[in-house]
Amino acid sequence: MLKVAVVGASGYTGVELLRLLYCHPEVAVTCITSEQSASRPVADLFPTLRGRYAQVLENLEPVRVAGKADLIFTALPHKAAMEVVPTFLKLGKRVVDLSADYRFCDAAVYEKWYEPHLDPENLKVSVYGLPEVRREKIAGACLVGNPGCYPTSVILGLMPLLKNGLIDPSTIISDSKSGTSGAGRGAKVDNLFCEVNEGFKAYGVGGVHRHIPEIEQELSLLAGERITITFTPHLVPMDRGILSTIYARLTGNHSVAELVELYAGFYGGEPFVRVLPAGNVPSTAHVRGSNFCDIGLSVDSRTGRVIVVSAIDNLVKGAAGQAVQNMNIMYGFPETMGLELLPVFP
Ligand SMILES: NC(=O)C1=CN([C@@H]2O[C@H](COP(=O)(O)OP(=O)(O)OC[C@H]3O[C@@H](n4cnc5c(N)ncnc54)[C@H](OP(=O)(O)O)[C@@H]3O)[C@@H](O)[C@H]2O)C=CC1
Numbered sequence: 001m002l003k004v005a006v007v008g009a010s011g012y013t014g015v016e017l018l019r020l021l022y023c024h025p026e027v028a029v030t031c032i033t034s035e036q037s038a039s040r041p042v043a044d045l046f047p048t049l050r051g052r053y054a055q056v057l058e059n060l061e062p063v064r065v066a067g068k069a070d071l072i073f074t075a076l077p078h079k080a081a082m083e084v085v086p087t088f089l090k091l092g093k094r095v096v097d098l099s100a101d102y103r104f105c106d107a108a109v110y111e112k113w114y115e116p117h118l119d120p121e122n123l124k125v126s127v128y129g130l131p132e133v134r135r136e137k138i139a140g141a142c143l144v145g146n147p148g149c150y151p152t153s154v155i156l157g158l159m160p161l162l163k164n165g166l167i168d169p170s171t172i173i174s175d176s177k178s179g180t181s182g183a184g185r186g187a188k189v190d191n192l193f194c195e196v197n198e199g200f201k202a203y204g205v206g207g208v209h210r211h212i213p214e215i216e217q218e219l220s221l222l223a224g225e226r227i228t229i230t231f232t233p234h235l236v237p238m239d240r241g242i243l244s245t246i247y248a249r250l251t252g253n254h255s256v257a258e259l260v261e262l263y264a265g266f267y268g269g270e271p272f273v274r275v276l277p278a279g280n281v282p283s284t285a286h287v288r289g290s291n292f293c294d295i296g297l298s299v300d301s302r303t304g305r306v307i308v309v310s311a312i313d314n315l316v317k318g319a320a321g322q323a324v325q326n327m328n329i330m331y332g333f334p335e336t337m338g339l340e341l342l343p344v345f346p
């Protein structure tokens with residue numbers, strides 16, 4: 001059995017990791033951490049785990065955590081992750097980091113959008129963990145920077161078009177909407193029920209959201225040229241789910257049927273990407289609780305634009321599910337192991 005630690009197990013992505021790992025036949029969760037709830041049984045915090053997880057949360061003391069596990073999931077805020085990851089790696093452990101700290105090829109980009117990077121040496125060797133893009137590199141990685149939730153939905157939505165040169169990359173716009181669990185479990189006034197319920201708002205408008213450089217990094221690598229995009233996130237009064245509606249100008253005349261065929265072929269071997277038949281539009285309700293990314297395609301023939309709609313569960317394919325998928329690849333387990341959950345509906 002592979003011994004794994006979940007660091008930051010009292011957060012939303014942490015508890016989602018525990019939910020998924022419970023069903024994984026090759027894994028034993030041997031250490032779970034929280035600072036605010038250290039020494040409390042995790043099932044007290046999350047009654048969903050009652051009778052299945054007897055463990056008690058412990059403080060994040062990196063050397064002790066490393067002594068208990070072979071693979072460590074760091075489900076911490078950015079900065080907190082890069083404060084502990086170097087110790088894990090030095091002690092020979094492998095890490096899947098769910099924060100943004102190890103997602104960038106260039107420390108200067110991270111520093112422009114986040115803050116000074118504390119671990120540029122390990123950033124150089126980390127692998128951006130989107131399996132559909134670089135499965136082979138993930139397999140050999142000691143450190144995986146698990147992608148952000150919005151970036152996962154946008155990159156998967158655009159990859160076949162970009163790789164085939166079917167869109168003008170300077171015309172990409174993504175309107176992306178997230179449920180409130182995307183903001184984490186920490187108490188914030190903006191996420192109170194009355195602030196969020198019965199409303200729907202854009203935020204980070206005007207090219208300022210920190211997922212922009214991550215999306216641009218990956219789209220640029222796919223297209224082989226520098227890409228800038230317009231990206232506007234929105235907050236939706238639902239628990240989970242991301243829906244990205246992505247627009248770009250087509251370089252030629254292509255029917256929806258042609259594009260659906262292209263996407264179906266491109267993602268044919270991918271266990272978690274479902275390309276919908278023409279005329280169907282994805283919904284967050286149809287991927288909830290699962291590791292799927294559903295993609296639907298339309299063409300607006302009046303404007304010559306393609307409209308790609310992609311839906312994921314931000315906590316699963318957007319975070320914990322993708323992290324488990326990366327772990328499976330790193331350890332040679334079947335990629336779908338522990339992730340064969342169908343979406344919860346209704
Ligand atoms: N929520 C989402 O949909 C997604 C989140 N992510 C990323 O994953 C990471 C975790 O997100 P999420 O689970 O939502 O966050 P939460 O705020 O829900 O949880 C954060 C966790 O980190 C712990 N923590 C916070 N600060 C520290 C610290 N200084 N030292 C040690 N532990 C600390 C908290 O423990 P405690 O408070 O109990 O001490 C808690 O367990 C973040 O980097 C986030 O950006 C990525 C993709 C999607």
Ligand SMILES: CC(=O)N[C@@H](CCC(=O)OP(=O)(O)O)C(=O)O
Pocket residue numbers: 098099100147148149150178179180181182183184211233235
């Ligand atoms: C709804 C909401 O607030 N979403 C978060 C993004 C989610 C996330 O976790 O992003 P990272 O993994 O890159 O930190 C936000 O907009 O900041």
